[in-house]
Amino acid sequence: MKALHFGAGNIGRGFVGVLLNEAGYELVFADVAAPLIDALNAQDSYTVHEVGSDPRDIEVTGFSGVNSAEDPQGLLEHIKTADVITTAVGPTVLKIIAPALAEGLRARAEAGGGTVAVMACENAINATDGLAESIREAYPEVDRIAVFANTAVDRIVPNQAPGQGLDVTVETYYEWAVESPAFGGDAPRIPGITWVEDLAPYITRKLFTVNTGHAATAYFGYQAGISKISDALADPGVHAKVEGVLAETKALLVEKFGFEPEVQQAYVDKILTRFANPHLPDTVERVGRAPLRKISRNERFIGPAAELAERGLDATALVSAVSAVLGFDVADDAEAQQLQDRLATARGDRTAAAALATELTGIDAEHPLFPALAEVFAEA
Numbered sequence: 001m002k003a004l005h006f007g008a009g010n011i012g013r014g015f016v017g018v019l020l021n022e023a024g025y026e027l028v029f030a031d032v033a034a035p036l037i038d039a040l041n042a043q044d045s046y047t048v049h050e051v052g053s054d055p056r057d058i059e060v061t062g063f064s065g066v067n068s069a070e071d072p073q074g075l076l077e078h079i080k081t082a083d084v085i086t087t088a089v090g091p092t093v094l095k096i097i098a099p100a101l102a103e104g105l106r107a108r109a110e111a112g113g114g115t116v117a118v119m120a121c122e123n124a125i126n127a128t129d130g131l132a133e134s135i136r137e138a139y140p141e142v143d144r145i146a147v148f149a150n151t152a153v154d155r156i157v158p159n160q161a162p163g164q165g166l167d168v169t170v171e172t173y174y175e176w177a178v179e180s181p182a183f184g185g186d187a188p189r190i191p192g193i194t195w196v197e198d199l200a201p202y203i204t205r206k207l208f209t210v211n212t213g214h215a216a217t218a219y220f221g222y223q224a225g226i227s228k229i230s231d232a233l234a235d236p237g238v239h240a241k242v243e244g245v246l247a248e249t250k251a252l253l254v255e256k257f258g259f260e261p262e263v264q265q266a267y268v269d270k271i272l273t274r275f276a277n278p279h280l281p282d283t284v285e286r287v288g289r290a291p292l293r294k295i296s297r298n299e300r301f302i303g304p305a306a307e308l309a310e311r312g313l314d315a316t317a318l319v320s321a322v323s324a325v326l327g328f329d330v331a332d333d334a335e336a337q338q339l340q341d342r343l344a345t346a347r348g349d350r351t352a353a354a355a356l357a358t359e360l361t362g363i364d365a366e367h368p369l370f371p372a373l374a375e376v377f378a379e380a
């Protein structure tokens, strides 16, 4: 059995790859980072260090790498022969890998290959559906050879310290939830997966609690001049603001999906403990990365804030988190720099600031959230 995983980064090596490996798959990582692929092909094993209350080391073996930029033929052969294909490349990269997947899956069908499971493991609602759509643009009949299933992946994997090689430091906690109906009773056997009938409550709760709370910690922490996530949460002012944000998303999740308030509160308390893990070297720069993506329409701030406003519920804390996002000025984050450039062109002009608010968040002037957002953009 072979698993082809796109993206040999933090979550690829530190989470998805581990569970595929433990399930008995020969693991092939596809990535565009040549030094990473060279290291994967030069080494027989790497270590995943789980840190926190019950630390342990896991040895990962039985892997190789293929450079998907330089070796398209090698990649195509793996797409033809893999039993499972997963991704953890970032939501915006799925469109970029789709043409190669379309070509490989077409070749697989023409060679009489069997069906392959495709699961995108990204922080985005229905990421696999989006990938499937992009593949269908080049290969409309792809569904005859591939089963697509949406997933929700949860494990904090920080950027790794220089000199750590392929080894990855991760938290002990993980959850990989995958929708089962697509497989019609013939799902791949991966013991680490939690199979669910309906992924919507899982992915929405994950994105609007873990990722909303995480990002709020990052942006409020950055605003307070703090670098490490666990230090940011230890700051009473940041902590209170993050709790305020999570109280609002809790109100939405309880109303929308019928979660018991105590159950959702326990989930919130658990994730705050995870963020506070002092052994995780996680930074506000990593967690706040790509701020334009994070203030887009269906993402962790605007998504819940819009739904709250539509229901006549309070979204003040979420809007104040968006205000903190607008102050995120990290030099080597391309999206942060684009955001700062756009804000600079609108500064001092309320009409331009309101138009920018709509352009970046997808909230138009008719929406009940608009006045608060327009104000925040005008003040930035």
Ligand SMILES: NC(=O)c1ccc[n+]([C@@H]2O[C@H](COP(=O)([O-])OP(=O)(O)OC[C@H]3O[C@@H](n4cnc5c(N)ncnc54)[C@H](O)[C@@H]3O)[C@@H](O)[C@H]2O)c1
Binding pocket: 006, 007, 008, 009, 010, 011, 012, 030, 031, 032, 033, 036, 068, 088, 089, 090, 091, 093, 096, 097, 121, 122, 123, 153, 154, 155, 156, 157, 158
């Ligand atoms: N790190 C976490 O804590 C975490 C947890 C859950 C989900 N995620 C999600 O997993 C995804 C990856 O995050 P990460 O933290 O591992 O990022 P990362 O930057 O560590 O890894 C991404 C990898 O994808 C590779 N890549 C980029 N473009 C590519 C392409 N065209 N083809 C093949 N590979 C390509 C990069 O070289 C890199 O090695 C994101 O969607 C993220 O939201 C991350």
Ligand SMILES: O=P(O)(O)OC[C@@H](O)[C@@H](O)[C@H](O)[C@H](O)CO
Binding pocket: 123, 153, 154, 155, 156, 157, 210, 211, 214, 215, 286, 287, 288, 289, 290
């Ligand atoms: O990966 P992003 O940029 O969408 O979000 C940054 C972090 O919040 C994220 O990577 C978390 O660590 C992860 O989602 C935890 O499961």
